[in-house]
Amino acid sequence: MTRFKSLFKNFESFAVTNSAGQILISQNTFRLPLASLKSLTQMQQMFCNLQPGDIAVSNDVNTVSCGFNQLILTLCFSLGQPLYLHIPLELPKIFPLGLKIDQEYLRLPTLPIVSQGKVQSDLISNVSTHPLAPPRLKESLLGAVDALMSFLKLINQLSGLNLINEALGLLKTSKQVLSQELHQLELFETTSRMNLSTGETLEARVRTSEDGLHVDFKGTTPAQSLFIAEHITQSACLQAFKDFYFPKHSLDQNWLEFLNLTIPESFLNCKKIPSQSLCAYYGYELIYSFVIQSFCKNTHRLRGSSPLIPSYLVLPQSNICLEIPASLGAIQDAKDELGYSPFLAWNDSVLNHLFLTQSPLRLEKFYPRVDRHGKGQADGSHGAHLEFVANEKITAIYVTENGITQVKSNKQGPVDIGELILNEDRKTPISRTQTLQLESGDRISILSPGGGAIA
Amino acid sequence: MSFLVLFVEETFATAELAGETSSSNPTLRKSWHLPKESLKNGLQSFIQTHSPDKAVEKVYLIDRFTKKILKFRLGGSVALITSPGLSKYHELTLQGTYGDQRFHPESKPALSSEDLRFEILDTGKCLTEIEPKLKLMGCKRILTHHPELRPESEVTKSLEALGYEIHCIPFRSSLEEVRRGLLSLSVQGTFEDLENEIRGALGDGIQILWLGDKGFQKNLIPDRFGFLSSWPENKKEQIFMGWDQFYFLKSGLPATTLEAGFGSVFEFESASYQWTSNQSLDPGPMSFGRGQKLMALDFFVEEFLHQGFLSELINKEKFESKWNMQWKVCQKFHPKLTPANLREEWMELILIEAFNRGASENLIISGPAAHLIQPMIQKARSPLLKKIQIQPQFHFSNWIAL
Numbered sequence: 078m079t080r081f082k083s084l085f086k087n088f089e090s091f092a093v094t095n096s097a098g099q100i101l102i103s104q105n106t107f108r109l110p111l112a113s114l115k116s117l118t119q120m121q122q123m124f125c126n127l128q129p130g131d132i133a134v135s136n137d138v139n140t141v142s143c144g145f146n147q148l149i150l151t152l153c154f155s156l157g158q159p160l161y162l163h164i165p166l167e168l169p170k171i172f173p174l175g176l177k178i179d180q181e182y183l184r185l186p187t188l189p190i191v192s193q194g195k196v197q198s199d200l201i202s203n204v205s206t207h208p209l210a211p212p213r214l215k216e217s218l219l220g221a222v223d224a225l226m227s228f229l230k231l232i233n234q235l236s237g238l239n240l241i242n243e244a245l246g247l248l249k250t251s252k253q254v255l256s257q258e259l260h261q262l263e264l265f266e267t268t269s270r271m272n273l274s275t276g277e278t279l280e281a282r283v284r285t286s287e288d289g290l291h292v293d294f295k296g297t298t299p300a301q302s303l304f305i306a307e308h309i310t311q312s313a314c315l316q317a318f319k320d321f322y323f324p325k326h327s328l329d330q331n332w333l334e335f336l337n338l339t340i341p342e343s344f345l346n347c348k349k350i351p352s353q354s355l356c357a358y359y360g361y362e363l364i365y366s367f368v369i370q371s372f373c374k375n376t377h378r379l380r381g382s383s384p385l386i387p388s389y390l391v392l393p394q395s396n397i398c399l400e401i402p403a404s405l406g407a408i409q410d411a412k413d414e415l416g417y418s419p420f421l422a423w424n425d426s427v428l429n430h431l432f433l434t435q436s437p438l439r440l441e442k443f444y445p446r447v448d449r450h451g452k453g454q455a456d457g458s459h460g461a462h463l464e465f466v467a468n469e470k471i472t473a474i475y476v477t478e479n480g481i482t483q484v485k486s487n488k489q490g491p492v493d494i495g496e497l498i499l500n501e502d503r504k505t506p507i508s509r510t511q512t513l514q515l516e517s518g519d520r521i522s523i524l525s526p527g528g529g530a531i532a
Numbered sequence: 533m534s535f536l537v538l539f540v541e542e543t544f545a546t547a548e549l550a551g552e553t554s555s556s557n558p559t560l561r562k563s564w565h566l567p568k569e570s571l572k573n574g575l576q577s578f579i580q581t582h583s584p585d586k587a588v589e590k591v592y593l594i595d596r597f598t599k600k601i602l603k604f605r606l607g608g609s610v611a612l613i614t615s616p617g618l619s620k621y622h623e624l625t626l627q628g629t630y631g632d633q634r635f636h637p638e639s640k641p642a643l644s645s646e647d648l649r650f651e652i653l654d655t656g657k658c659l660t661e662i663e664p665k666l667k668l669m670g671c672k673r674i675l676t677h678h679p680e681l682r683p684e685s686e687v688t689k690s691l692e693a694l695g696y697e698i699h700c701i702p703f704r705s706s707l708e709e710v711r712r713g714l715l716s717l718s719v720q721g722t723f724e725d726l727e728n729e730i731r732g733a734l735g736d737g738i739q740i741l742w743l744g745d746k747g748f749q750k751n752l753i754p755d756r757f758g759f760l761s762s763w764p765e766n767k768k769e770q771i772f773m774g775w776d777q778f779y780f781l782k783s784g785l786p787a788t789t790l791e792a793g794f795g796s797v798f799e800f801e802s803a804s805y806q807w808t809s810n811q812s813l814d815p816g817p818m819s820f821g822r823g824q825k826l827m828a829l830d831f832f833v834e835e836f837l838h839q840g841f842l843s844e845l846i847n848k849e850k851f852e853s854k855w856n857m858q859w860k861v862c863q864k865f866h867p868k869l870t871p872a873n874l875r876e877e878w879m880e881l882i883l884i885e886a887f888n889r890g891a892s893e894n895l896i897i898s899g900p901a902a903h904l905i906q907p908m909i910q911k912a913r914s915p916l917l918k919k920i921q922i923q924p925q926f927h928f929s930n931w932i933a934l
Contacts, residue, residue, distance in 0.1 A: 078791045079806045080881045086888045231887050237915040238880060249803035 081243045084231065085162070087224065092328075093244075094118045094161045099330040101160070101244050106328050107320075108143045108361050109165055112311035117141050117149065118161050125189040127153040127161070132191035132225055134166075134218070136184060138350050143309050143361045146211065148185070148218070152225045154232050157241045162228065166221050168211045183209040196222060252331040255323075259335060260287055262322065268296075269371040276301050277344055279363075283371040289335030290318045292368065300344035305360035307346035311338055313364035321372045388525065390465075391474040392437060401463065401525055438465045438473060441520070460525040467515040475511045475523070498522040534561070534583055535590040536734070537928040538575075539900060540726065542795060542815050543822075543829070544775040544842075545571055546900040549582050550929040563927070565842060565900065567820070571726075575733035591730055592932055594743045595723075610717045611648040611666055613658060614677040615703070619649040655680045658687045663694065672696055673717045677710055679703040748932070763787060770923070771886050773899035775829070776815075780886045790885045792878060794829040794901060800862045805869075807878060819851045826858055831875050832904045839903070876914045879905065883916055898923040 082102065085091055092103035098115030110117070117135065125133040135141050136148045148166040153159055185204065190197050196219075205215035266284040280296030292314055315336050319328050340346045345364070388401045441464045467473075475497055499513060499521050513521065537548040548563040562582045566574035579588060612619060648671060650662050655678065666674070674696050681688055683700050691698055697720070701713045727740055741748035763769075763781040772779040772787075776795030779787045792807040795815065799808055807828065810816065816823025819833040820842075833851065837843045863869065886895060897905065902922050909920050 078796075078808065078881065078885075079804065080877060080884055082806075083791070083881055083884045083888065086885065231884070234887055234893065235884065235916065243804070246804040250801045253802050 079243055079247065080238065081240045081247065084228075084235075084240070087228065088162075088164055090165055092163045094163065096122065096159050096161070099248075100333070101248055101329060103328045107316055107365075108147065108167070109163070110141055110143050110149065110308055110312050111315055111328060112333070113141050113308035114163060116308075117151065117163065120187055121151050121153075121161065124187045125192075127151065127189070128193070129153050129155040129159060130191070130194050130229060131189055132222060133187055133189045134185060135187045137186075138184075138309075139306050139348065140308065143312060145184075148221075150190075150218075150221050150225065152191075152228065154229060156232070156244075157239070160241075162225070164221065164225070166217055168214065168217060183207050183211070183214075190218065191222060191226075248329055248331070251326070251329050255326070255331050255335065258323065259285075259289060267371060269367070270296065271367060277303050279345075279367055281367070281371060283368070289337055290314075291337045291339075293339040294343060294345055295339065295341055297341070297343040297345055299342065300347055303344045303360070303363075304347040304350045305345050305364065306348075306350060307340060309360050310340060310345045310364050311336070313361045314338060314368050317365045317368035317372070321369055388523070389474075389476045390438070390523065391476065392471055401461065401523055437469050437471045438467055438515075438521075440464070441466045462522065462524050464520060464522045467517055467519045467521075469517050471515050473513045473515055473521070475513065498524070534588050535592065535932075536575075536579075536588050537592045537932065538594065538730070539774070539928055540568060540571070540593070540595040541775040541777065542568065543817065543820075544568055545574075546775075546928070547575060547578055548928050549578070549588070550927075550932075559929075563900075567842070567845060572729045572733045575730065579734065588734055588738065590739045590741065591734065592741050592743065592748050592928075593726075593730070594928065594931070595726065609671065609673060609721070610714055611650065611662070611671050611674045612677070612714065613650045613652060613662065613674060613681065615651065615653065615679060619651045652678070655685070655687045659690055663691065663696075666696070673720060674698045675710075675713050675717055676700045677703065743931075768896055769891060769894070770896045770898045771882065771891075773897060773901040773905070775901050778882060778899070780889050780891060782890060785890070788889055790882055790889075792828065792881050792885070794827065794832075794904075796828050797825045798828065798831075798874075799825070800865060802865050805862070805866065805874075807881065818854055819846050821845075821847055821850065826855070828878060829904075830855070831871055831878070832908075835904045835907060838907075841904075872908075872911075875908055876912055876917060879908070879912075879920075880914055880916050883920075893919055896921045896923050898926045900926060900928075902926060 085093070085102070085104065088104070090105040090107070090109060092106060092109055092111065092114055093101045094114050095101060096118070098118040100111065100114055103109070103111070117140075120135070120141075121127045121133045125131065127133055130153065132150060132152045134148050134150050136145070138145050138147075142149055142165075146168045148168065150164050150166060152162045152164075154162060183204070188200060188204070190201055201215055201218055204210060205218070262285050264285055264287075266282070268280065268282045270278065270280045277300070278296065278298045280294065282291075282293045282295060284291040284293075294310075315328065315332060318336060319326060319332060390399045390401060497511065500519055515521070534549060534551055537550065539546040539548075544565055545568050546563060546565050549561045551559045551561055562578075564574075564578050564582075566578070647669065648666075650657075652658070652662070658681070666672075672695065674691065676688070676698065681700055683698075685700075688698055688700060697717070699713055699717055701710055730740060731738055739750075741750060763783050763785060765783045767781070767783060769780075769782040771790065772781055774793065776793055778790040778793040780790055781787050791809060794817075795810050796807040797810045797816075799806055810823075810825070810827065814823050816825065816827040817829040817833075818824070818826060819830045819836070830851075833846060833848075835841075836846060837848065859871075883891075897920060903924075906922050909917055909922060912918055912920075
C-alpha cells in the first residue's frame with residue numbers, strides 16, 4: 078500500500094487517467110472500458126470542459142461503456158496536475174430477449190452532472206424521469222456522486238502532500254516489472270475457434286512473445302445477430318490477459334502497450350450496436366471467457382468454460398430477476414493454483430438472497446450438475462442443478478438460450494443442453510421463453526448446461 | 533479484587549493490572565509490555581512483582597487475530613455436515629463484476645478438507661455412518677449447516693455425549709456466517725493454547741473473558757473474530773495503535789483494521805516503495821532478532837531504546853548491520869529518501885486510510901504503542917502530521933465498562 082493507492086480505497090472498481098488519457102492506476106477493472114479511457118478522458122475535456130471538482134457521466138456503448146446498462150462517471154480532481162477518476166455504475170440489466178418487459182436503454186450524451194461544485198439536480202431528475210430510464214437511476218447516480226464528492230473532500234484534506242510523483246514512480250516500476258515477467262512467460266501460439274449458438278463463429282490466433290500478447294481474430298465471422306464494439310473487444314482481451322497470467326497486478330498504461338490486437342471486419346468491431354443486441358449486454362463476458370479459454374488450452378491449468386449467455390428466471394409480480402449462469406465456473410477447482418475462479422459463477426449474494434429472504438420462490442437445493450459438461454484437453458465446468466419451491470401462487474418466466482440450442486464446444490462436446498423440470502415433468506427441449514403458472518408448493522428444477530470443453 | 537487486562541498480538545502483548553473499585557471506574561495499578569513468545573513466564577513474574585498477595589481472579593483478554601490467519605488454508609480439523617449440495621457453499625467465490633455484484637479476486641481459504649465434508653438428507657446417518665469415520669480420523673469438531681441439525685436436536689445431543697464439539701449454523705445463514713463458524717472452529721486449538729498459557733501462569737481457577745462483538749464473554753464461538761461491534765457513542769474517534777495492527781474506532785461504527793500498522797513490511801523496487809501486510813510466518817520485528825524484512829516497527833527502534841522500553845531484547849549491533857544492508861540497497865534506488873521522510877510518509881498513509889474511513893481532523897491517536905510515534909510527531913514537517921494529537925496515557929482497563 079502506498080499513499081497514492083490508498084486514496085482510492087473506497088472504490089472497488091476504478092481507473093485514474095491523466096489529461097493525456099494514460100492510465101496511472103486501476104483496480105478490479107472487470108467490465109471497465111480500459112481501452113476507451115483515453116478517448117473518454119479527451120471527450121470529457123472537450124465537451125464538458127471538466128475542471129477539478131466537476132463530474133460527468135457517459136454511457137455510449139459504441140465508444141465508451143461495456144454494456145447498455147453501464148454508466149461511466151468521471152471526476153476531475155487535482156494533485157498538482159489535473160487527473161481523472163473513472164468509476165463504473167452497473168445498473169440492472171433490462172431484459173433483452175424479446176419479452177414484453179423488453180426495452181431500449183436510455184442513451185446519455187456526455188453530461189456534466191456536477192459543475193463548479195454544484196450537483197445539477199435538475200439535469201439528473203430530467204434524465205431519471207425519461208421513459209427509457211432504468212428504475213432507480215436517480216438514486217444510483219446520486220449515490221455515486223456522493224462517493225466521488227467524499228473523495229474530493231479527502232483530496233482537499235491532503236493539500237500540500239506530493240502524491241503525483243509517487244504515482245509516476247509506481248507507473249515506472251510497473252513497466253519494469255511487467256517487462257521482466259513477460260520475459261519469463263512461456264511462449265506459445267494457438268488457434269481457438271468457437272461456433273456460437275447464434276450462428277457466428279469466433280476464431281482467434283493467440284500468441285505470446287517477449288513484447289507482449291498478440292491476438293488475431295482472423296476467421297471471425299461478420300455480424301449477424303451479435304454486435305460488439307471494438308473497445309469492448311480490446312478491454313476484455315486486456316483484462317483476460319491480466320487475470321490469467323498476472324492476477325495480482327493492477328492494470329495501468331503499460332499493459333496497453335503490451336497488447337497487440339488484430340481485429341478484421343467482423344462482429345467484434347461494430348461501429349453501431351443495435352439496441353436489441355444481446356451483446357450490448359454480454360459482449361464483454363463473451364470475449365473475456367473466449368480468450369481465457371484460449372490460454373487454458375495452452376497451459377491446461379484450468380477448466381474451460383463455455384461463454385454462454387446466462388438464463389433468467391423472472392418473477393414479474395415481485396420484480397425479481399434471477400440470473401442463472403450457464404455453468405458454475407471453476408468452483409470444482411477452488412484449489413487450483415490461482416485459487417479463484419476467473420469465470421462467471423454463482424455469486425454469494427444471489428445464494429444469500431435466496432436463502433435468507435422470504436422470496437416467493439425459495440431455493441431448496443443447489444447441486445453442481447456433475448459429469449455432464451464438455452470433456453477435452455480442458456474440461457468445461459459443471460452446470461448447476463437448482464431446485465426451487467413456490468411459497469405462494471406466482472407467475473415465473475424462464476428465459477434461456479441454452480435450452481434450445483446445444484452448447485458447442487471447440488471440437489469436443491457438445492455438452493448437455495439446459496433443462497427445466499416442473500413437478501417432475503421434464504420439459505426438454507424448452508422454448509426460448511417459457512411462462513409458468515406456479516401454485517404454492519410447486520417445485521421447479523433448472524439444470525444449466527455446463528461449460529464446453531477446449532479441444 | 534484485582535483483575536488483569538491482557539492485549540495479545542502477533543509480536544507483543546500488553547498486560548494491565550487493575551483493581552475493581554467499580555465496574556465503570558477501574559483503577560489501574562500497573563501496566564507492562566512483553567514479547568508474546570514468553571507470555572507465560574512474563575505474566576508470572578509480572579504478577580509476582582506487582583500483586584504477590586492479591587490473587588488475580590479474572591483476565592479480560594483482547595486478542596484479535598491478524599488477517600493473515602484468514603488467508604491460511606486451514607483444513608482437516610473440522611467436519612462439515614450439510615444438507616445436499618451445500619458442502620461447498622463456503623467455498624463459493626467469484627472474480628470480477630457480475631450484474632451489480634463486485635468481488636475481489638482473493639483466494640478464499642479451504643476451511644474443511646474433502647474427506648470431512650458430508651452431505652446428508654437423513655440426519656440419522658450422522659451417528660451410523662459419519663461418526664465412525666470421524667472417530668477413525670480423530671476429528672473432534674463438527675460444524676453443521678442443515679435444517680434438521682440444531683443444538684436441541686437429538687442427533688446433536690448424542691454426538692455431544694460422544695465427546696464431539698458441535699456448532700450448528702442456522703440453515704439460512706449467510707456465506708460469511710458459515711465461513712466464520714468454520715474458521716472459528718478450525719483455529720479453536722490456537723485459542724485453547726493461549727488460554728492454557730494464561731492458566732499456566734495464573735492458575736487453573738482463573739476466569740478468562742474474551743472481547744468479542746458483544747463485549748467480554750466466556751465463550752466466543754463463533755465470534756472469535758469480533759473485536760468491538762461498534763465503538764460507543766461517548767468515546768472519541770481514534771486510531772488505536774496496537775503492536776502489529778492499527779484500528780480506526782469511530783462512534784457507532786465497527787472497528788476497522790488499517791492496512792499499514794506496525795506489523796506491515798517495507799518493500800522497495802526500482803522506482804517505488806510500499807508497505808505491505810506481512811505474510812511471513814516469522815513476522816519480525818527485525819530489531820528483536822526476528823523476521824527477514826524491515827517492519828514499520830523497526831523504524832522506531834531509537835524510540836524503543838530511548839524510552840527504555842523492552843530495550844533489553846534489542847541487539848543493537850546485530851540490527852544495525854542488517855539495517856545498513858537493506859537500507860543501502862534501498863538508497864541505490866531512492867538516494868534522497870531518509871528514514872525520517874519515510875516515517876512521515878508512512879504516518880500520512882495511515883491518516884489517509886483513516887480519512888477514507890470517515891475520520892475527521894479531530895481524531896486522536898491512542899493505544900499501547902502510540903507513545904512510540906510521539907517524538908516523530910513533535911518534529912514532523914508534514915502539514916498533515918502537525919495536526920495529530922496523541923493521547924498521552926492509554927489504559928485498557930477503561931475498555932472493561934464498554
